[in-house]
Amino acid sequence: MIFKDFFIISLSLLGGYLTDSFLTTLINKPFFEISITYLIFFYWCYAAPQQFSLIIVMVTGFLIDFIGASFIGTHILPFLLFSLIIRTYAYRLRLFSHLQIGLIFALLGSIGFTFKYLFLYPDGYFYSKLLFNFISYILLWPLVYSLCRHIRRNYIFDIK
Numbered sequence: 001m002i003f004k005d006f007f008i009i010s011l012s013l014l015g016g017y018l019t020d021s022f023l024t025t026l027i028n029k030p031f032f033e034i035s036i037t038y039l040i041f042f043y044w045c046y047a048a049p050q051q052f053s054l055i056i057v058m059v060t061g062f063l064i065d066f067i068g069a070s071f072i073g074t075h076i077l078p079f080l081l082f083s084l085i086i087r088t089y090a091y092r093l094r095l096f097s098h099l100q101i102g103l104i105f106a107l108l109g110s111i112g113f114t115f116k117y118l119f120l121y122p123d124g125y126f127y128s129k130l131l132f133n134f135i136s137y138i139l140l141w142p143l144v145y146s147l148c149r150h151i152r153r154n155y156i157f158d159i160k
Helices: 003-027 036-047 052-069 078-092 098-120 126-157
Strands: none
Touching: 003 036, 003 052, 003 078, 003 098, 036 052, 036 098, 036 126, 052 078, 078 098, 098 126
8 A cells, every 4th residue: 555545544544533523513412423534444345355454454543543632443443343343344244234344333333432431431321322322334335335435446556
């Protein structure tokens, strides 16, 4: 993977993180927590499992931790775990429909959401947030998939 491809992937992840932060501060509801960053990350692991190496996963997780002023490892550990899972089953996942893939990614994203809130904010964990997060993953997956696929096909020439 050349630097330009890494830059575009990192920029898309950063854009997803900034969108998450903007929506969370704009709406400011206690149950509202969407993680578009995880969906974008799942897409890149799913679409380019060989080119999206573990070093890139660690660097992007570190950048998101650094920009979000969270503990180092808050995004790195789930990113590494999910990257290994998705890379292992990437070619088998391609046999499923988009709804089934959305359900699998919603389950993985909910696990990451639970990891984040149980370890960082154990007193502020609500099941309504988890349910809303799960449903939002399922609903947002087709939009994120089509947007990232457009970026991959038009701007990243090594990953086809």
